[in-house]
Amino acid sequence: MIDLKVQPLDEKRILISGIPPVLATVLHEIPEILELRDAPEARARLHPDPTADNDSFNREWRQMAGPELRHLFVSAGETVGRDLTAMEVAGESGDDYQVAFPIEHVPAWMSALNQTRLILGEIHKIDEAEMNRTDFDPQSARHLAALRIHLLGYLLHRFVQLEGGDEPENDI
Amino acid sequence: MAPPIETGQPGVIIIGETKAKDELSSPWNVIVHNDPINLMSYVTMVFMRVFGYPRVRAETLMLEVHHKGRSLVWSGGREQAEHYVHQLHSYQLLATMEKSET
Numbered sequence: 431m432i433d434l435k436v437q438p439l440d441e442k443r444i445l446i447s448g449i450p451p452v453l454a455t456v457l458h459e460i461p462e463i464l465e466l467r468d469a470p471e472a473r474a475r476l477h478p479d480p481t482a483d484n485d486s487f488n489r490e491w492r493q494m495a496g497p498e499l500r501h502l503f504v505s506a507g508e509t510v511g512r513d514l515t516a517m518e519v520a521g522e523s524g525d526d527y528q529v530a531f532p533i534e535h536v537p538a539w540m541s542a543l544n545q546t547r548l549i550l551g552e553i554h555k556i557d558e559a560e561m562n563r564t565d566f567d568p569q570s571a572r573h574l575a576a577l578r579i580h581l582l583g584y585l586l587h588r589f590v591q592l593e594g595g596d597e598p599e600n601d602i
Numbered sequence: 603m604a605p606p607i608e609t610g611q612p613g614v615i616i617i618g619e620t621k622a623k624d625e626l627s628s629p630w631n632v633i634v635h636n637d638p639i640n641l642m643s644y645v646t647m648v649f650m651r652v653f654g655y656p657r658v659r660a661e662t663l664m665l666e667v668h669h670k671g672r673s674l675v676w677s678g679g680r681e682q683a684e685h686y687v688h689q690l691h692s693y694q695l696l697a698t699m700e701k702s703e704t
Contacts, residue, residue: 579639
């Protein structure tokens with residue numbers, strides 16, 4: 431049974447506890463996945479055009495807003511990458527992992543988790559049907575990507591709850 | 603650009619004011635588009651944070667995105683619309699702006 435929790439450890443720190451080994455593995459993959467942010471499909475998703483048909487405005491937007499957004503996204507990934515180095519085995523059975531980090535890193539965690547999900551989605555062309563798939567083929571890269579997206583989404587939802595958001599839990 | 607307007611004051615003319623005022627006063631719509639990855643709870647949270655909407659309104663808009671593929675989440679001045687689109691992009695939502703037809 432998964433007992434994943436994201437909660438204050440004290441006034442200054444947040445603790446993610448009850449991290450199952452499979453999620454711990456995916457979390458360790460985050461920095462590597464985020465390195466794919468400049469792949470064309472990932473870049474297009476993380477830096478969408480602000481209008482559907484105004485090419486000159488879209489170009490200007492990319493020049494003005496693009497670098498700032500990229501810095502925001504890269505910085506969030508680096509913060510989470512550093513925090514993850516402190517992830518450790520927890521509990522007597524040694525089956526779960528936990529990691530604590532400063533409370534001001536919460537926005538970076540939410541950003542990095544979501545970036546990772548979106549990048550996986552774009553790289554592996556995950557659509558609504560793939561997200562709702564109930565069968566699973568461990569040999570399929572797309573199925574494994576969808577599994578990673580769901581696992582990271584499960585953790586992201588815990589962060590949303592921490593921040594005062596709540597249900598529903600499905601993907602849009 | 604509109605032609606220069608004489609103000610009657612020596613050395614003072616206004617360039618393009620009419621068009622600028624028109625562009626600023628015309629309503630712009632901020633649209634959020636559906637995507638298969640973003641969590642419903644995450645999108646609701648973003649609407650509450652960015653626009654200050656109460657949960658019920660944020661959830662209604664999120665469900666409209668989910669069911670209809672897009673939702674008009676805000677309408678108003680161009681500059682504010684740009685600000686909101688930028689914020690929505692920083693949360694990794696698919697957002698665009700378009701001039702209102704009304």
